[in-house]
Amino acid sequence: MFSKGTKRKFSDGGEEISDEGLVGARVASSYSLQRQSLLDMSLIKLQLCHMLVEPNLCRSVLIANTVRQIQEEMTHDGSWHMVTEAFCGAGQSPSERLVATEVLCRSREQDAEPKLFSVISYEGCREEEVVADETLCSVSVSDTVSNVCLAGRIGQCWEKNELSGVERDEEALEDSRLGSGEDEEVDTEDEASTEGPKTIGQVFGTFEIKNGSPGPDSALEELFSDVDTSYYDLDTMLTGMQSAPKMGPYDLLDSLGPSHGSPSIVSTPNCRSDLNELDHIMEIIVGS
Amino acid sequence: MDGDGDGQSRWCLSQVKGAVDDDVAEADIISAVEFNHSGELLATGDRGGRIVIFQQEQESKNLPQCHAEYNVYSTFQSHEPEFDYLKSLEIEEKINKIRWLPQKNAAHFLLSTNDKTIKLWKISERDKRPEGYNLKEEDGRYRHPSSLTTLRVPVFQPMDLMVEASPRRVYANAHTYHINSISVNSDNETYLSADDLRINLWHLDFTDRSFNIVDIKPANMEELTEVITASEFHPLQCNTFVYGSSKGSVRLCDMRASALCDQHSKLFEEPEDPSTRSFFSEIISSISDVKFSHSGRYMMTRDYLTLKIWDLHMESRPVEIYQVHGYLRSKLCSLYENDCIFDKFECCWRGDDSEVMTGSYNNFFRMFDRDAQRDATLEATWENGSPGCPLKTWRVSAGSRRKRNEIGVDCLDFSRKILYTSWHPQDNIVALATVNNLYIFQEKLN
Secondary structure (H helix, E strand, O other), rough: OOOOOOOOHHHHOOOOOOOHHHHHHHHHHHHHHHHHHHHHEEEEHHHHHHHHHHHOOHHHHHHHHHHHHHHHHHHHHHHHHHHHHHHHHOOOHHHHHHHHHHHHHHHOOOOOOOOOOOOOOOHHHHOOOHHHHHHHHHHHHOHHHHHHHHHHHHHHHHHHHHHHHHHHHHHHHHOHHHHOOOHHHHHHHHHHHHHHHOHHHOOOOOEEEEEEEOOOHHHHHHHHHEEEEEEEOHHHHHHOOOOOOOOOOHHHHHHOOOOOOHHHOOOOOOOOOOHHHHHHHHHHHHHO | OOOOOOEEEEEEEEEEEEEOOOOOOOOHOOOEEOOOOOEEEEEEEOOOEEEEEEEOOOOOHHHOOOOOOEEEEEEEEEEOEEEOOOEEEOOOOOOOOEOOOOOOOOEEEEEEOOOEEEEEEEEEEEEEEEOOOOOOOOOEEEEOOHHHOOOOOOOEEEEEEEEOOOOOOOEEOOOOOOEEEEEOOOOEEEEEEEEEEEEEEEEEEOOOEEEEEEEEEOOOOOHHOOOOOEEEOOOOOOEEEEEEEEEOOOOEEEEOOOOOOOOOEEOOOOOOOHHHHHOOHHOOOOOOEEEOOOOEEEEEEOOEEEEEEOOOOOOOOOOOEEEHHHHHHHHHHHHHHOOOOOOOOOEEEEOOOOEEEEEEEEOOEEEEEOOOOEEEEEOOOOOOOOEEEEEEOOOOEEEOOOOOOEHHHHHHHOOOEEEEEOOOOOOOOOEEOOOOOEEEEEEEEO
């Protein structure tokens, strides 16, 4: 289990924030905390709805859209704002940081359509070798490069940290999902699954019965431990290190068996706290 | 605005059906309510897959002060629970919708549906039986041939009325997702069934085929962001139907335009008010019900907080908007938490389209008089009110005050909700379902 970071608080992370800014910061902080709890709630709802005998597709779609909205806003407003604040303090200009990620954006071409910030799974945190890149690339296509690359990066952070846990659990509870019954759909979705992304398609009912997935309890624990963790751990941002995502996709991959990912990824150790983020991403690229 | 100045409405409680104790079996929870085209019959469906049909008594129509009572006419098991072995999923037997066919002969026909299967039921009466067979005794035993000395012609003798319900058609295996709507066409030959992603057109006589007329399933299910929530045929034009979506838009389609009506003919969507935008905006805009007016000129949509009346000739915005329970706008987060924000309320028109009604929480229901531009909040309760006594109107205030006929929004009981309503096609009688009770209200006639 990865170490639990402290939940980001405006007042904690910014000694350099002025006093006048603190009041505004606290207001913003409560909003972002509320938003955070809404996101947590939504993810739990999505998780739980897969355990039901008959998940309600309309409800799942609405919750998923809500999660996506929250993530978009957090990326473009909250985290983005936080990150720029942090960078100003750290002396590293945002643009410099962006360049680095932009390079990553370009390093791998995918057939990713210009999907707007796909939150839950769209880029598939389960998408083994290209988790980071696909997210970054797909986001960069749809929006201005500077905004989006960093956003994509944060999005990757989202997906890996939190949603991967959700995703894996969604998969684990596949058979409780509303499935598509027709043969043709079974075929196409089986195809899609072998290509890679086990995504919200699972939520909305692909006809797949997963083997070898661990019991729901461990998945739940993982999910809830994700929920408590800092999503924007400011420290990790500053040090360029992702403390959270180390677990998610890799546990997932381990559990899902041989159809996913290259061996190098599958064998990745659990705790990535010591690994530099950039190196980590490059390893994924290279590893594929 | 309340109905009358003195807080009294024109409506009074007529009947309550169902058990009145607090312990409600899941199977008894009512999930569909529908008057037939004459109003003589009232059908209810429940989560146990049963249908109960009530019939209006004829005799007491002579009483001037009130309409006749409804009594049980027929009860039958429409759908049984099923298990889909392929997907390891239970298919609930809960009745999602009931729609009556216009009456063509002595028998009554209705369509009932659960999540996956639609059935056509014939309800017929038998009040005579043949008696006087030569070879059989009355109890069915065969008579000894040697005892036969004369021949006689069997005759029909009256018997106690027996109402039989028999399934005439079963329309199965056409829906991958959960059926949310059925609607009989004005041509009385076809009907549509809609699930979350597709709408199919059936001919009543054929169960082995249906035509897909709307398909919004994306090629990649990961891109799914919108589902179909309700659908209905136009009451007069047999080529026109509408469907509402989870994003708050309603599309009108013309089946003459193409075989697959993925391209809408009209799109009814109100632009979002940016000042009220929140994370819940999309959820509360999701259309839970869409109903054409009897005239066919207007269409009503219900979303979580409002009722909107649309003129079919104007797509840009509704012509009338009614706030059902605007005081919930500040509670959306809690309602999201307890899932109430996903409740799907139905709505219905009065026979002459001058009024509309819909349900709310705390067993309240809302009546909107379009002509007089007045609205009333009434409560469905069997306590403190005898049949025939006019209902008092309620007000909901902020906070948790409770006064006579005023209740604070914090005191509302969100477990008591009225989702299903139906208005008699001619008279001012409304039927609505609380969790397990059917309430019938009548307007005072004098």
